Amino acid sequence: MEPILLSTIPRLIQGLCRPVRECMHVEYFKSEGEVTQTIQKFAQSAASSFLPRDIDDLHGECQTVARACEIAVGAVHAYTHQVLLALKSRHNRMILVSRLPDNVVALIFQFATGCRTNSLQPLEVRAPLNVSRVSRSWRKIALENSSLWSKIDAMNVSIKSVFIRRSGASLLNIEFIPWAAYKLSGDEAKEFKSQEVVVSQAFGVQAYSFSRFIKSLTPYINRWGSLRLQGREASDFSTLRDLLAPRLEALHIELPGVAEETEATQDTFFNGQPRDLHFAGVYLPLNSILYTGLTSLHLGRIRFTSKPSVHQLVRNLAACPCLKGLTLDRLSLPPPFDYIPATPVSLNSLQKLTIASTEDARAVQHIIRSVCAPSSLRLELSGLASSSLYDYDLLPQDARLGQFLQSLSCIRSLTIQESPESLLITGKGSPGNEILVLKLNISFIDEITDVRTTHVAEGLRALTHSLQSLTLDSLAFEGLDDWTSSTAIFGEMLSVFPTITFLSMDSCSSSFVNALTDNALFILCPRLHTLQLINMHISGDTVATVGSRAHTNWDHQSSAAVPLRRLILSRCYGEVRCRAAELARLVELSRTD
Secondary structure (H helix, E strand, O other): OHHHHHHHHHHHHHHHHHHHHHHHHOOOOOOHHHHHHHHHHHHHHHHHHHOOOOOOOHHHHHHHHHHHHHHHHHHHHHHHHHHHHHHHHHHHHHOHHHHOOHHHHHHHHHHHHHOHHHHHOOHHHOOOOOHHHOOHHHHHHHHHOHHHHOEEOOOOHHHHHHHHHHOOOOOEEEEEOOHHHOOOOHHHHHHOHHHHHHHHHHHHHHHOOHHHHHHOOHHHHHHEEEEEEEOOOHHHHHHHOOEOOOOOOEEEEEOOOOEEOOOOOOOOOEOOOOOEEEEEOOOOOOOOHHHOOOOEEEEEEEEOOOOOHHHHHHHHHHOOOOOOEEEEEEEEOOOOOOOOOOOOEEOOOOOEEEEEOOOOHHHHHHHHHHEEEOOOOEEEEEEEEOHHHHHHOOOOOOOHHHHHEHHHHHOOEEEEEEOOOEEEEEEEOOOOOEEEEEEEEOEEEOOOOOOEEEOHHHHHHHHHHHHOOOOOOEEEEEOOOOOOOOHHHHHHHHHOOOOOOEEEEEOOOHHHHHOOOOOOOOOOOOOOOEEEEEOOEEOHHHHHHHHHHEHHHOOOOOOOOOOEOEEEEEOOEEOHHHHHHHHHHHOEEEEOO
């Protein structure tokens, strides 16, 4: 049989491929129906010529032809299947992704699996299940990388045995997060709208029996590496009490609302020692052993009532010398705040400190002055009234600056953005890394008149007071309006930063640009050599301001002062075209409209 097949099938397929290829090239066959009709015509005309005249056993010949048909169909299918596999394999080897090393492909799979939006996909199209079905080589890579299979959530818990088996010895990452907890952008919300129902239903099924979800995973508790839970009530987490998770590295629990301090709360959730602790809306006593040896700590929406709370919090920080990230979000910490350690808590590994919307600014002052952070620290303060910078000197500018917040002295670039309700200040170091992010509340409702008022001027004055010791190279304003501020305040701020060489004005009132005019008696920003105007009105006043600082009209007595050399215009309006030639004669003009 084998010699017959070898001598027949390959020649048959090769003989057919040549005319089929030609017919496809000239689009001879326009549809599958035409192909079928052609085959039927061929069969009718050719079948009669096959029948010999001297057949004695017609019945036996019928069986022979039927058997030959079965063999031919099976052989053609098997042969063409192998040919197609070989062709596809050769094609896959020729495309770029197939030339990537296996370890690079594994990293791509790891990124796809860890991507935030991967959790928003139905199970059948989520990594790593989807990538493991693409090809044999991809399946091999996916199965050899156990960490791809380490995440267990409400969507895949029904087939957890597959993930647990394929995850090998990797630590398990357990998540129970509802759809609403994912803060999607407008484009993301549209993209994943169709998946919302499927994912939400899966979460809802597990939410009805949350204790069963947890208990189904407790046999593998020695392999728990992280646990992230959201969207449930405090009573649902009773199953977490006294669990022994010796290898747990990250514990994140978020509940709705504000957690109140209560004596009835037990001190621990686990008989373990996680390094990454994130509690929001969950009260954990500050004397808990979990506040030891942390590398990341996030406490949010908790109202403490015990008097020494802030002091105990600082002591907890001292027990975490390797802390890299600290976030205190909407905490209520009662006084007193008078005691500050004689020796600040040294947090040499701290990379980011975030304090948001704390009720009493004195608590912020106490925490900032109780720690000693490295110069690489990124400080974020938000939800503070501008008056707190004055009243509590939150950003000390004397000798204490080098002791507490060394990173502030590294700020070289400052951006100030005005919005209806806040001032957003961003300070960057010389390499462009963000060091300070400060959001000041400037909009308040009068308790008597119930009228909302905006205090931009007070915010700018407070900012000038707090950051006056900085040595800036660059300063940028965005959205500054002369209805809410004044050129006097603007000039006051520029006067404390005489070292800036680059000034940017974006969507600001023209009066602030006019304030830069050199009057020969006093000049703002004496070392300014580049001025950038974005979405600004250009007029004759602009030409006058630039001309007063240009080299052609420069007559300033101070040796430290330099003329303006370059003007950058971007998306400006007004008399841009008719004034461009005048400006170009004064300074180097760049337009990026």
